[in-house]
Amino acid sequence: MIVPHDREYGHHPERARDGTRGGQSSGGRRRGDRGAGARSRGQAREADGGPAETGEPAVSARRLTRRFGDFTAVDAISFDVGRGEVFGFLGANGAGKTTAIRMLTGLLSPTSGGARVAGHDVATEAERVKRAIGYMSQRFSLYEDLTARENIRLYGGIYGLRDRHIRERTAALLERLGLERHGDALVRSLPLGWRQKLAFSVAMVHEPGIVFLDEPTSGVDPITRRQFWEMIYEAAATGTTVFVTTHYMDEAEYCDRISIMVDGRIAALGTPDELKRSFEASTVDDVFVRLARPRQLEDRPAPRPPGYEPPAGSR
């Protein structure tokens, strides 16, 4: 599954340099500012010059569809996510989020339609997509029986970074996390909040242009949750696109734009302010409830297939 010589797609020296230049952070994040996505795209164009980095959106889905048997989990969704954007991908359980994310990360092929992520086609270049993105799942992707340092090295190796580069990244990451003194502690022994932040850093070890975070803050205390979002802002400020799902509706307000999936389709897409205005709601939570509630239980007897389980035959 890993193609070691395919390094250039996993690691972008241009991006690393640009990140330290801080071109975007000087402008700061434009929270709740309409058009943030468009501006990020413009900035990203200056920033990136790699082969896969030609200024196209970080994610571009066109009628992306996935069916399991006669059940349509994702129904012809189309949307773009700009470079450097914090994009909230919301929806009720079973609305099709997980299936969509699995397609966008190259883990599941679309039934029809398609998407390009980090410059690669998710159907025909799935391996390249996997190497060009970062991914952090609901629960951690860390090995608990390895130390923090070993986890970073492992993932750096998986993504094909050179040893020297891994050493540099490890030192930098541990320092940024304030974990220098605990680099050799087993991950298992670290407090949850640290593990969560380490998992995020590990997902970013190869400096991907886009990182997918699937309920990254589930179950953590309110302070850590907010520290985590500051890491998200920092990543976005250096040009990384952040594609994030959450069940915390206050976190939806922190996104540049959000989409709300209902029954396999994108029922709403816009900045938090735009959605609140168009639904005449005071919070994103209200928007979400209005969209998701009506069809949630009554009209939907068929349970969702758990997305990526083998369809039909297995049950």
Place this chain on the structure above:
Amino acid sequence: MTSPTAEASAGGDDAVAVEALTKRFGDVAALDDVTFRIHPGELFGFIGPDGAGKTTLFRILTTLLVADRGMATVLGLDVVRDLWTLRRRVGYMPGRFSLYPDLSVRENLQFFASVFGTTLEAGYDLIEPIYRQIEPFRDRRAGALSGGMKQKLALCCALIHRPRILILDEPTTGVDAVSRREFWDVLAELRAGGLTIVVSTPYMDEADRCDRIALIQNGRVLEIAAPDAVGRRYPLPLLGVRARDRYRLLQALRRYPHAHSVYPFGEELHYTDARAGADPLTLARELRAHLRAGQFPDAEVEPVRAGIEDAFMALMSGAGAGAERRS
């Protein structure tokens, strides 16, 4: 405690009474000297993040785990001495989905009913409002249900033997905002029927649905109060601050000389001023003038009421139990 009436109300009449409960796993104190009481008919919530000790506490209350020190009674029964009696009277819904995935919805219910020596029919009226919603799928394997449906089935299974108290460990974790509201509506109905309900959750916004809550972190109960009261006890002036550029605003506020803490809160920032007892309105005017004179001409500042999360974060840092502390 000395008068006979106080004795009666404090002792036998509590739905749950826990005294100095401690449980260690290796050198980690999962529960550290925890004491509280829950009244009959109360909907009582334990609010705290993963690793706070909620599950350990619930496992002790449901006789599945024995504490190192302290004592606990549920429905007046000792959780160690009276475990066999107690088990028949408690409904427990563990955090992990714990039904039989290969049995159908109806088979799961029948199984749990038979374990408790009863039948689906005998317990039907209690579970009916919930069961009606999953009845169309009664022949479906439990493992093939959607998340929300699984949760409802698990609740039915926990209720089928007509327990006198319901103990639910994080029933809404990982559940979307809409299904969470619906689940709490169900709990409110059960509570209205007189059932005592003890529930844990990491979602602070669910606290308002409880009669009283205990904030719990690192094995310690930080505070027990009605949800409203928790916010009212917030010790310092709290202001809501808005401006277009939220991230830069956050950094600017942290540099403000009187800042105690600044956190994002949905679409605004919550700024806590270090000057205890100062008039929030005056502070708000002063801060707004400061921000508008600087880089934030559109800044809006107004006093806000502290919520559960504000209180929780203040208690966390006040107790020296910051997020970074090793457990």
